[in-house]
Amino acid sequence: MRTAVKVAVQGRVQGVGFRPFVFQLADKYYLNGTVQNNMDGVKIHLEGEPAAIQLFLADLKNKAPRLSKINEIVVNGTESENAEDFTIIASERSGTSMLVIPIDSAVCEDCLNEMNDPKDFRYQYPFINCTQCGPRYTIIEELPYDRPYTSMKEFPMCEDCRREYEDPTNRRHHAQPIACPKCGPKLRLLGSHGEEIDSENPLIETIKLLKEGNIIAIKGLGGYHLCCDARNERAVVELRRRKKRPLRPLAVMAASISAVVQLAEVDNAESELLRSSEAPIVVLKKSCKYELAPSVAPNMGTIGVMLPYTPHHHLLLADPELPCLVMTSANPSGLPIVFKDDEATRYLEGIADYFLMHNREILHPVDDSVVQLNDGKVDFFRRSRGYVPDPFTTTSDVTGIVAFGGQQKTTFTIGRNEQIFVGPHIGDLENIETIDHYQHELMHLLTWIDIPKETAVIDTHPYYQVQRLVKEYNFLEVIEVQHHHAHMAACMDEHQLSGQAYGIILDGTGYGLDGKIWGFEIFYGDAVGFERMAHLHYTPLPGSEKCIREPWRNAAAMLIALHGEEGLDLAKAIFTDKSLEINILKMMIERNLNTVYAGTCGRLFDAVSAICGVTTVASYDGEAAIQLAELANEQLIYQPYPFNLEDTNGFTIDFSKMIKEISMDVLASKDIPTISGRFHETIVQAIVAVMVRLEKKKPMANKNVVLSGGSFHNRYLRKRIRAELLQRDFNVYVPENVPCNDGGLSYGQLVVAAAKRSANKCVLEYQQK
Amino acid sequence: MEKYISLAHGDGGELSHRLIKDVFIESFGDGDSALFDAASVDIPVGRIAVTTDSFVIKPIFFPGGSIGKLAVAGTINDLAVSGAKPVYLTCGFVIEEGFPILDLKKIVHDMANEAKKTGVSIIAGDTKVVERGSADGVYINTTGIGIYELNKGCSLEFEEGDAILVSGTIGDHGVAVLGARGELGITVPINSDCASLNRMLAEVLEHTNGVRIMRDPTRGGLATTLVEIAEDFQVTMKINELDLPVREEVHGVCDLLGFDPLYLANEGKAIIIVAQQEKEKVLDILREYPEGKDAVVIGSIVGKEKGHLLLETPLGSKRLLTRLSGTMFPRIC
Ligand SMILES: [Fe+3]
Ligand SMILES: [Mg+2]
Ligand SMILES: [Zn+2]
Ligand SMILES: [Zn+2]
Known part of the structure; x- marks a missing residue:
């Protein structure tokens, strides 16, 4: 008996070799019918023996290709069409949109083996790829994902490629970016002014130039990198000078895991992350064998490492004398990553000695993703290439909500049905170039995701760029979400926490509901609302942002505000060459001149870092805190400094005693790493003390706690706070899929908006009854 | 005569009369119209320009000027940048009880001067x-009447490539006033730029063509005024950080206090x-x-699609500038 069924598969099923997989399954079980991509996913029509269909469906679920991710399979009986064979039919550009946007992934083992096989016709071909690897999101013009709608449309397939592409049994069947040396993209080498450099093999020439100490802009998957030999100190110093990036650590690309092991300590989970198809930069502890140029990551105990993820990266790093390259995003300071060829030669003139380009156009730039393993969990510094825009699944309908994010490390997030799409890392919305980049990517994703523009969500900060930007889009409503509430809601949603929870948010700066700068908060609440249970005592920032760029100012202001004349003397004793300025800071505080008040973890770290002489003037965001954190050893537990809790309307945490003792310790030339460690532990103990008191005050409260905010990248704080709370029977959750920093803000904003929307609906329904 | 203003100086009686006579008429002259009731004056046929502004400033005397001159x-x-020739002014004073009459005389003298x-008559x-306590020293309101003498003015129509000029260094007034308030704890040898620009601007209008707009970047500074033009006329402007005329001393003060000269007040500058x-x-x-x-020329009109003000930095990026808005809360995280 023959029956017919139609099967709808939703999830990440396009651009991942799903149709050839289906074809082969049909072949295996002697089934006839069709398979087709449409806007909803993959549509299969099957005819044959019911038992064979059951086997087919089991395999469909269990043996799907490595890049696919199935969310749902719906099977329904249907009319037989008397199909005589099984065919793959052309994509259908209709249907409602559950369409998944395919993501880029690192070159796979099979392709690498072919690339290294002298007998293969793609031997040494730098753009080899298949259905399981290669470019996707970065080359898409329009959906559904099909070669004519990608930047591969410029490359008509040769006969050999076409044969593979059309052969349903081939692993390159419908691999949209399929290419070979005959028909596909090619590399070329250019000089510093964009002039063509004649060479037999641009790759071999590039390797030679890198070895000679040149700085080369290399076009990769999501944009250009600036590269040099990571062991050549002179080259690294020169790269820093030209890029005007004096101290911020640079990432490196190491040829293989065995090359990584030479530099850093790598455990299994880290190795897995490095070798994953997302291939992020993983921040690792430098090992004792570490021997890169000192300027790659000065004063850091860690190093950001990634493995080659495109075929041409593998070829570049094939030379045993060049096992490690500095690979930093090629962007002039503050601008988005360079990805267009003409921009590369223009913007990078005077920075790059040579350009290694290719002619496959990048349509959507993405920066490398950056993660670390923190207290055993994945901790995203930046979620971009390889992950974006793969959606998260939530439990409520979030259609029509677009969250615009914050000001720095910005991302936007779009909701469709029960899916949450977090966009690529954009950067700081300070320059028009970055703002244009933001709007360009937002426009594309909005078109692809195709939702009604109902609710826009922004941060409450009155001077964030998104406040202005949102007005360019006509949403039915605009909701503002407090910065740290968004941080909290993001983590709660990630873990599907229901009911209320505590949110311990340690952060840089966020605009508070009282017009002060917040960032050291203990909340209790949910996505709809929160109560502020505790926060850090406010201290002045005379000169506002100036205090953030020059943490010594913040430190001096803190001393003056907390300890009056004595603090003034301490400040002058610590910052001996700043007497004049310190007097002026005092005056500014007294007269409230250009002074804002802040109680944030990031600013507290800045101040202590400056008092310790670690970083008094920052050359990049977060430098003072990062450098101070590097000195604390999370394998130890330090002796805390004293602190006070004031129980007014909620707890106020007062670190004035600690600030004074740290200053005295510094003046007494005590060991700075120990001071740093003790400072870290003081924060831990203050939070624990608050939580213990809150438990007594609110015995019926939920025991779920989420930890978020940028300061939770700090390994000591995360590990110790989590451990102490677990010991007291709290359930502790940390962000694992989106950054705890402002890169995760838009996700949280969307969650808050969705919760408020459904709460409003409930109220409405209740009122109607 | 008394040394300080008392409430009786404002009651319309003898003291008021003496105050007007000794202080105001003494400086402004008694002319036919100076009866301090309603003045009647002649104006030529055509369009006139009228503007009004109230002045409150602390301190009342500062290096380079006073509330009177201001x-x-x-x-x-305000009249000059709109292309009118200022001819008449009126003034209203709100004076706090106890204000020194000598200071009032100085202020009125500055105004007259x-x-x-x-060439303007009050x-x-x-x-x-x-x-006492209901005002802080003295507040002055002035209303100005100007006439459009030339038959050409600002076109208010922009083209890509138009040049943006500023008539001199920015932020001088803001810094001079901060210094005079003693908020720096140090003395800064900087005078307010407080000055009338009517003759200079009239000559520009008369002897050149193609002036699109003129503005005086007072409160909110150069940036705020340019943002307003950009938004009002939907033009994108780019100014170059390195071309901005800023005195060394103003730079120094901004560096100390975390201010940006682009947002400091000017009282004798024009943007053209x-x-x-x-x-x-x-x-x-x-x-x-x-x-x-x-x-100097500080920038140009670069586009007409969005009303943006861009600041090209030495690093090569273009910062999007917004208007001054109260305290600048930090945005850096
Ligand atoms: Fe934040
Ligand atoms: Mg005015
Ligand atoms: Zn492959
Ligand atoms: Zn080919």
């Missing part, structure tokens, strides 16, 4: 005295946007005047 120059400049220098006035080919001519005229000797 009250005249400020209103004259500035008016005389610029034709009507009013004085009110309020109880003019057709590219006319910019040298405008510069030549400006530079002949002491108030315009540091005039």
